[in-house]
Amino acid sequence: MDAAELKRALKRLIIEELDLRGHTEESIDEDAPLFGEGLGLDSLDALQLAVAIEEKFAVTIPEDDRAKAIFASVSAIADHVLGARAAR
Amino acid sequence: MNRGRIAVTGVGMITALGRSAEETFAALVRGDRGFSEVSLFDVSGQRTTLAAEVRGFAPRAEAPRGFTAPWSRSDALALVAARDALARAGVGSGEGLGVTVGVTTGGMLEAEALLAARKVEDLRAAAEPLLSYPLSSTADRLVEALSATGPSRTICSACSSSANALVQAASWLVTGRTERVLAGGTDALCRLTFTGFNSLGATDKVPCRPFDRDRQGLTLGEGAAFLVLETEEAAARRGATVVAFLSGWAVSAEAHHITQPEPSGRAAAGTIAGALRRAGLDATAVDYVNAHGTGTTSNDTVETLAIHAALGAEARRVFVSSSKGQLGHTLGAAGAIEAAVTVLALSQGVVPPTGGLVTPDEACRLRHVTGSGEPSPLRAALSSSFGFGGTGTVLAFERGDARRRPTPERARRTVVVTAASTFGPSSVLSGEACAPGSTAQPARLSWAPLADLDPERSRRFDSLATFATLGARAALESGGLGEGGRSGVGLVVGTAFGNVERTAAFLQTGAEKGPKRVPPAEFPHLLPSAASGNASIYLGLRGPILSTCDLEATGEAAVDVACDWLESGEAEALVAGSGDPYDSFAADLLGPACETVSDIPRSEGAAWVLLESDEHARARGADTRVRLAQRRVAARTSLDSLRLEPPSGPGRALVLAVREPVLAADLLRRSGWGSAEIRVLGPETGFHEGVTAYALAFARALVVRGQATDVLVVGWNARRLYAFHFAGPG
Numbered sequence: 088m089d090a091a092e093l094k095r096a097l098k099r100l101i102i103e104e105l106d107l108r109g110h111t112e113e114s115i116d117e118d119a120p121l122f123g124e125g126l127g128l129d130s131l132d133a134l135q136l137a138v139a140i141e142e143k144f145a146v147t148i149p150e151d152d153r154a155k156a157i158f159a160s161v162s163a164i165a166d167h168v169l170g171a172r173a174a175r
Numbered sequence: 176m177n178r179g180r181i182a183v184t185g186v187g188m189i190t191a192l193g194r195s196a197e198e199t200f201a202a203l204v205r206g207d208r209g210f211s212e213v214s215l216f217d218v219s220g221q222r223t224t225l226a227a228e229v230r231g232f233a234p235r236a237e238a239p240r241g242f243t244a245p246w247s248r249s250d251a252l253a254l255v256a257a258r259d260a261l262a263r264a265g266v267g268s269g270e271g272l273g274v275t276v277g278v279t280t281g282g283m284l285e286a287e288a289l290l291a292a293r294k295v296e297d298l299r300a301a302a303e304p305l306l307s308y309p310l311s312s313t314a315d316r317l318v319e320a321l322s323a324t325g326p327s328r329t330i331c332s333a334c335s336s337s338a339n340a341l342v343q344a345a346s347w348l349v350t351g352r353t354e355r356v357l358a359g360g361t362d363a364l365c366r367l368t369f370t371g372f373n374s375l376g377a378t379d380k381v382p383c384r385p386f387d388r389d390r391q392g393l394t395l396g397e398g399a400a401f402l403v404l405e406t407e408e409a410a411a412r413r414g415a416t417v418v419a420f421l422s423g424w425a426v427s428a429e430a431h432h433i434t435q436p437e438p439s440g441r442a443a444a445g446t447i448a449g450a451l452r453r454a455g456l457d458a459t460a461v462d463y464v465n466a467h468g469t470g471t472t473s474n475d476t477v478e479t480l481a482i483h484a485a486l487g488a489e490a491r492r493v494f495v496s497s498s499k500g501q502l503g504h505t506l507g508a509a510g511a512i513e514a515a516v517t518v519l520a521l522s523q524g525v526v527p528p529t530g531g532l533v534t535p536d537e538a539c540r541l542r543h544v545t546g547s548g549e550p551s552p553l554r555a556a557l558s559s560s561f562g563f564g565g566t567g568t569v570l571a572f573e574r575g576d577a578r579r580r581p582t583p584e585r586a587r588r589t590v591v592v593t594a595a596s597t598f599g600p601s602s603v604l605s606g607e608a609c610a611p612g613s614t615a616q617p618a619r620l621s622w623a624p625l626a627d628l629d630p631e632r633s634r635r636f637d638s639l640a641t642f643a644t645l646g647a648r649a650a651l652e653s654g655g656l657g658e659g660g661r662s663g664v665g666l667v668v669g670t671a672f673g674n675v676e677r678t679a680a681f682l683q684t685g686a687e688k689g690p691k692r693v694p695p696a697e698f699p700h701l702l703p704s705a706a707s708g709n710a711s712i713y714l715g716l717r718g719p720i721l722s723t724c725d726l727e728a729t730g731e732a733a734v735d736v737a738c739d740w741l742e743s744g745e746a747e748a749l750v751a752g753s754g755d756p757y758d759s760f761a762a763d764l765l766g767p768a769c770e771t772v773s774d775i776p777r778s779e780g781a782a783w784v785l786l787e788s789d790e791h792a793r794a795r796g797a798d799t800r801v802r803l804a805q806r807r808v809a810a811r812t813s814l815d816s817l818r819l820e821p822p823s824g825p826g827r828a829l830v831l832a833v834r835e836p837v838l839a840a841d842l843l844r845r846s847g848w849g850s851a852e853i854r855v856l857g858p859e860t861g862f863h864e865g866v867t868a869y870a871l872a873f874a875r876a877l878v879v880r881g882q883a884t885d886v887l888v889v890g891w892n893a894r895r896l897y898a899f900h901f902a903g904p905g
Contacts, residue, residue: 127631129432134375134696138692150376
């Protein structure tokens with residue numbers, strides 16, 4: 088899966104897991120912040136997303152502050168997933 | 176209706192620290208902590224494996240002699256605590272005794288293994304325990320075991336459930352519906368809540384440390400507590416010792432977030448201030464606060480802000496402790512357990528400590544008690560409970576020898592039905608348009624209610640949350656309470672089983688993939704009170720928000736609770752009703768097993784009424800044409816004693832019921848309703864547990880349309896019969 092494909096898959100996952108019914112792959116800016124501003128997601132969404140991403144992409148999302156940087160945007164999550172895969 | 180103050184004449188408890196209130200309180204004062212590895216179910220792979228479990232407890236052994244009905248751990252805990260309270264109070268008879276029970280998961284422990292399996296044959300096996308342990312089962316078991324003949328009610332509002340069970344009891348005592356109530360709550364540990372709180376990262380990995388700098392979350396617990404509450408007059412009549420007085424209380428909602436407290440603490444502070452106001456106390460009279468104090472970073476910080484905001488400079492003087500550092504968070508039981516602890520602190524003159532608190536957090540500057548209890552004469556004390564969905568209840572107690580203060584005479588208030596809504600075949604109907612039909616054929620709504628809600632603000636809503644939000648909004652708008660005018664309104668949602676399908680899916684994921692793979696954000700939506708919480712957040716309702724149930728009379732139960740709270744002054748305006756999404760699980764398995772529904776097809780739908788105090792409605796110029804003329808609830812075994820007033824005048828009287836009211840025929844005849852036309856709505860509405868809410872909404876519409884002057888709605892289940900009489904201007 089290349090980076091573009093991965094980002095599309097992440098967007099679909101975000102829409103489904105966080106029940107973002109008003110959104111499509113196109114309406115989510117891959118570089119916009121996911122939490123607070125931007126999509127307006129909260130800590131509950133972060134927990135949900137972490138479980139879903141760990142399951143679907145077989146990577147680990149740390150529980151501590153590092154998660155914040157990983158969840159900064161769709162692109163940041165994609166970087167984390169690709170980085171974790173490359174390290175394997 | 177001045178029957179004196181509300182006296183506490185006995186408290187009972189069972190917790191990880193003891194099999195009685197005395198034992199528990201002595202252990203609390205010593206500084207004991209009740210945490211151990213969970214032995215009730217497999218907790219491997221969870222964030223923490225600790226909880227305050229009641230060890231060496233065999234539920235079956237606690238069942239009354241000859242009791243063969245299914246019996247859950249929550250039921251057994253409740254009965255032990257109830258008997259302890261009654262013994263302490265010296266109450267030996269159930270005659271006239273009311274029962275209120277706060278609960279969040281009840282018999283879930285017994286049902287969940289089967290739910291998680293989710294194979295057809297297992298589902299069939301699960302139907303029996305599920306039906307045996309609906310939320311209302313503990314109240315029913317207590318009534319039976321204690322031969323209690325007064326009213327009974329189940330209340331769920333997440334972690335404030337049993338604090339609200341005490342408020343429910345107080346409302347009966349204030350209005351004279353009964354003069355003695357056994358009020359409390361129970362919750363056994365179960366996989367659903369254990370996995371849920373762990374998945375949210377809300378648990379501490381070591382035993383919880385409320386208010387501590389290093390706190391990381393809560394630790395769950397289990398247990399039950401009951402208080403015997405009675406009017407001062409009734410207590411004096413039988414020469415009972417008054418242990419304490421329940422002097423005041425306040426119930427409100429934050430309308431902020433399903434799990435997070437409103438960060439300024441303003442909402443919680445308002446609830447504390449409300450309880451003091453109702454008690455006629457000011458902060459200088461308060462010596463102790465038994466805090467909600469869960470040990471989560473946000474709760475303890477926000478609660479500290481709230482205590483300071485509500486008590487002002489006095490907050491530096493007032494002792495504060497949380498019992499959760501010793502007993503864990505017992506969820507539905509916590510409000511009652513902590514009320515019992517507060518009462519014993521007052522009566523014994525000892526402030527129990529906060530277990531686990533070593534270094535108080537800078538953000539939690541309060542007068543803490545650490546290590547062991549601190550002897551101090553206490554005059555008045557508060558017990559706070561806050562829960563998911565933004566529910567909050569604060570109770571104010573005074574010592575049993577407190578002097579009586581002059582309090583304003585309160586009159587039982589008249590309730591008016593100012594609006595209604597029903598889910599119709601293609602949209603929500605309101606006002607005069609309310610109709611008794613949702614869908615009977617086919618059984619499912621032919622439209623998608625969720626599409627009518629803002630997608631961003633209704634994320635993760637299940638069908639019941641959608642039904643409650645949409646239905647309440649329609650009723651409020653029809654009643655002239657738009658966005659600007661409804662912040663003081665509350666909501667009572669009837670739900671018999673909660674969301675069985677989504678709960679099963681959550682448990683199944685935990686069982687198959689491990690506890691770390693469950694969807695965390697799903698968990699708060701699985702509690703029975705989630706719909707009322709979600710609707711209150713969406714609509715900005717900050718009055719009391721509750722859920723209740725009474726099996727096939729769940730719509731009646733919700734409206735009954737709302738009427739109680741309005742008559743006694745706990746609220747000024749409440750939307751009440753019930754919604755039942757079509758659930759294949761319920762239809763296939765629970766439906767046929769429920770009594771008497773086989774002749775009517777199962778359907779889905781929801782209906783709501785907006786109820787207000789006459790005063791409130793008049794002050795805002797609302798439509799007060801329809802008033803609640805009378806309301807009766809009686810055990811089916813004692814229908815002969817039910818006194819029903821006749822229709823108010825010579826106009827057109829009508830009786831509405833979902834099924835032919837054969838069992839009420841005698842009652843109707845001898846109470847002057849014999850010549851009223853009976854209209855059976857079942858063929859139009861289909862059947863679901865809350866279906867009588869349709870009859871109530873339709874009854875109002877008939878009066879407003881001028882098609883009837885008096886409408887009596889009759890509903891029942893296997894145990895109780897309800898009658899609501901709506902009357903027009905005549």
